[in-house]
Amino acid sequence: MAGFGFRFAGAERVALANVDLDLAPGTCLLVLGPSGSGKSTLAMALAGLLGRDVPGTLVGSLAIGSGDRGLVFQDADRQLVMERVEDDVAFGLESRGWPLEAMRARVPDALVDVGLADRPRAVVATLSGGQRQRLALAGALAPGPALLVLDEPTANLDPAAAAAFMARLAYLKQEASTTIVVVEHRVDDTWPLADRLLVLGRDGRPLAEGRPEEVVERDGARMIDEGVWLPRRMEPAPPVSAAPILGPDGEQSSSAVLEVLGLGFAYVAGAPVLQGLDLAVRAGERIAIVGANGSGKSTLARLLVGLLPPGAGSIEIDGLAPSRRPPANRLALAGLVFQDPEVGFLATTVDEEVRLGLPRGAGTETRAARLMTALGLPLETYGRRSPYRLSGGEQRRLSLAPALLREPRLLVLDEPTFAQDRAGVTTLVEILRARAEAGTAIVAVSHDERFVASFATRVLELRGGRLLDRGAS
Amino acid sequence: MTEADPRADQRWQTRDILVVAVIAVAFGVFFWAFGLVWAWLGFLGPAQSVLYAGWLLPAIVAPLLVRKPGAAVFAELVAAFVSMFLGSQWAVDTLASGLLQGGAAELAFVATRYRRYDLPVVVVASLAATAAAFVHDWVVYYRDYAPEALLAIAVAMGISGAIVLPPAAMAIERAVRRSGALPEGLP
Amino acid sequence: MGLSVHDDARTATRLGRTSALVKLGVAIVWLLGVVVTPDPRGSLTMGLVALAAARLLGSVPMRELLRGLAPLVVAACGIAVFTAIFAAANTASGAVLLVEVGPLVVSAAGAQAGLLVGARLLAIGAISVAFASTTSPTALVDALVQQGHVSDRFAFGALAAYGALPRLSTDLRALRDARQLRGLRADLHPRLLVALLVLAVRHAERLGVAMDARGFGQGPRSHYRPLAWSALDPLVAAGAGIVLALVLAATVS
Secondary structure (H helix, E strand, C coil): CEEEEEEECCCCCCCEEEECCCCCCCCEEEEECCCCCCHHHHHHHHCCCECCCECEEEEEECCCCCCCEEEECCCHHHCCCCCEHHHHHHHHHHHCCCCHHHHHHHHHHHHHHCCCCCCCCCEHHHCCHHHHHHHHHHHHHCCCCCEEEEECCCCCCCHHHHHHHHHHHHHHHHHHCCEEEEECCCHHHHHHHCCEEEEECCCCCEEEEECHHHHHHHHHHHHHHHCCCCCHHHCCCCCCCCCCCECCCCCECCCEEEEEEEEEEECCCCCEEEEEEEEEEECCCEEEEECCCCCCHHHHHHHHCCCCCCCEEEEEECCECHHHCCHHHHCCCEEEECCCHHHHCCCCCHHHHHHCCCCCCHHHHHHHHHHHHHCCCCHHHHCCCCHHHCCHHHHHHHHHHHHHHCCCCEEEEECCCCCCCHHHHHHHHHHHHHHHHCCCEEEEECCCHHHHHHHCCEEEEEECCEEEECCCC | CCCCCCCHHHCCCHHHHHHHHHHHHHHHHHHHHHHHHHHHHHHHHHHHHHHHHHHHHHHHHHHHHCCCCCHHHHHHHHHHHHHHHHCCCCCHHHHHHHHHHHHHHHHHHHHCCCCCCCHHHHHHHHHHHHHHHHHHHHHHHHCCECHHHHHHHHHHHHHHHHHHHHHHHHHHHHHHHHCCCCCCCCC | CCCCCCCHHHHCCHHHHCCHHHHHHHHHHHHHHHHHCCCHHHHHHHHHHHHHHHHHHCCCCHHHHHHHHHHHHHHHHHHHHHHHHHEHHHHCCCCCEEEEECCEEEEHHHHHHHHHHHHHHHHHHHHHHHHHHHCCHHHHHHHHHHCCCCCHHHHHHHHHHHHCHHHHHHHHHHHHHHHHHCCCCCCCCHHHHHHHHHHHHHHHHHHHHHHHHCCCCCCCCCCCCCCCCCCHHHHHHHHHHHHHHHHHHHHCC
16 A cells, blocks of 8 residues: 545545555554554455545555455344355355356365364354354455455453454464454454554544554554553553542432342343343442343343343332333433444434433523533534434533433443543543442443453343342452 | 537446446345335335335335336345345245336336336326236235225325325435435446 | 145145245135125135145144134224225115114125125135245245346345345334333334334335445345246146136136
8 A cells, every 4th residue: 555545525634634554465464553543444445445436545556466365344133145055155155156066165165264064054143242243254254355354353242252253263373374454442452463453543644653562662652642442451551449438418328229029031031131130220320230231231221221121130220210210210220331332313403312302491591501511412503413424432522411311329330431542431430439429320331351451330240040249440 | 528419328338338237236225125014014005005115215216216118017026036046035936026117117117218206207107116016916815805905905006196296206316316325327 | 824835845845845936826816806806705725735735745734724714804804894995885775684774774786795804804814824834034035036037136135125024024013112211102103104104214225235245236146045846837737727716716716
């Protein structure tokens, strides 16, 4: 790549500019950068998709040696096309017109490479998130690409699945000497793999490039400033979690806001997701719940706010059971913030989105305006924009607004740091701390260890349907 | 991405195919829920048909969002197959009704060579699709009905096609476009 | 939502191995037959034959077939009742009245008309259930593309979109939850439809880009699951044709 740049059609600013890159075959490049720095655009450029599928203007030159390119996105659902595992792997080969015998030989190999060889006829919908992402990797690898590009491949995976995925990638790098480019936020797993590092700044221009250790030495501070995550061992120690929350009279508040006793729940009779679960949360506490994907964390989140009725046991917020009250009366009790902000948007402008469901009146208008400004999304500038067009960080902050505006006693967040850069997470932690100090009880379900370390006063693990104490952090 | 040749604009790209297909599938999901409501509305008799527009939405909304030849037919076919595999009430018959409704709507858009998508064209397409639906329903269900009952149904469906469907479809189109979900270059 | 499970055992049955194109053709032709036949027994016969074929030649468990038919029974009854009430025969001269409730009358002929339409609906349902339970969407698309010469871009595009169904249902549930979380009732407000469509379009965009990245639509396509006509195809088609002919002959006389 030389002097490469790109602007999306209809966008005001350039997505990428002045990227110079020279990759030798068999090396692994790690691309870092804050939200909006054009990392995904770079990934698409390398995969050869810009200009053709994605309308916009290209500047500069891009030359990739002969051979195919493979692309893996963070969301497995958007890449998997067929119903069965082996059919999906074969999809890319079919599209390229491979002869039948060659496909029959190649598909099992690709599955072995990603550790999915035992069930080639399995139905894709029954695979776990980690398995699906590995399947997507197999699909990208099957044609034997010279260049493999991965855009935040482990963002949706829990730590165990992410590690498994990266292990596969390491194996592939060793065995097949494919050139690999990885765009990531979650640096810890990928760092060992990287031969070179490219850091993009907020404006889409490269900040730094070179061997990882050198880059960090030279520009580490700048990277942190721009909002880029570094591996934990290289970061300054995270801020210590706040001391126990003191009530207005200076003493530790002891009123229990949330009481869960013997909670049990099953979607299908006989297969309980949660059983015998107890939890007590006081006002101002910040609880983090960790656990593997599929352990029932999201189910627990929905139960706590009354979206699902408990199968057994009880849930009470301030003595009231949220699932038994009509939605309008539940608001003061509990609010929930979804993992994927887009799935919670109900309107096509930020204005409507914030106002939806609120009673009309001057009081609410001013409160809403003030909250939005505090969130960094003042209504004067953002009001008429579409929620779907905001950046990831902006969407996350917008998704907090409906819950915060209703000032519930209990606030539950499901994976709040999903796809957030450093600035996004820091802002989020600040907002949550402020809420906690004002007396809200906060429960965050997350597998982001750094977030948990800087946010939580108590950490619990959801395992076997129950919550186990991991100790105060 | 300006095209000098207007005909090139009318070629389907992968993303066009997928947008129409996924819209059809989304309507299939929505219909699943709507179908339950519809059964209860059946007690209103012919008046129920005023809401018939609900079933015809894919045939109008899809071409409005993806302005390429065949969008109406493709959307209705996909929606029909989806509802058949999901086990809806009307089953294999939805293929026939879908084809007729989509085809009828398509005629209206063909007539303007896929260049006009304003209210008059949408009303014509809606009426055409509703008429096709009426003819199909007559053949399958209403052949033995009394003329008065048939008239009542026809009037109700006419209202649906002329007054309910066009604004609903256009409002949906406007809202989806406003959300910015469709990138530039998707006319 | 009832989706049949098409495991390998089922695909190996006689109906499973019949070309999806043939099955679709049979379903459509039978649909026409059912619509045309003037005797409810004709429709019911065809419906029963369809179910029997699925059960015997397709190894579909009875429970699954009945589950597929269940929503139709209610609809069929409703349609039958309404047809009986609104039948033209009710006001014809010489009508034999069965029921008189105020202004509503139902004659014998009207009741028969109701039965006819009800049976028709049940038969249509049975045919579809038989089709859907013996044909997987993948098999249908493969047959359409390889044997029917339908455009592979459209057919596989539709298949990929169909695969997004679980995702869209989850999305719909999340949207309804979001409404509840704001104190609104979770009914099917038009806003929900718009939000669902927006999510659908965004998903479609990303899926389209991913498919293109895998080489979709950029040249002639080969087939990992090659299909070939077999002896079953003309047999099933002929068998279906004979049944149809017999039913029509018996009833249209």
